[in-house]
Amino acid sequence: MAHKSDYFGLSYIVSLVLAIIPFTSWICGALTRFQDGKIVAGILRLVFGWNIIWICDLVLMILNKHILRLLNV
DSSP states (O other): OOOBOTTTTOBHHHHHHHHHSHHHHHHHHHHHHHHTTOHHHHHHHHHHTTTHHHHHHHHHHHHHSSOOOOOOO
């Protein structure tokens, strides 16, 4: 069985492909944070998720299989 990853419980490979594409990483990252109930973190991802957060998400997805959890509010 495949290990579940951060984007909506999808497999690691599918989540990694989604993280590589900047637009899908931006949208999926924000939706994931909104789904977790972290409204402020979701809004910050919508505003700042297209630049440095995308790079951090990509690196962390490759190394830890999870996206950046910058703010838990």
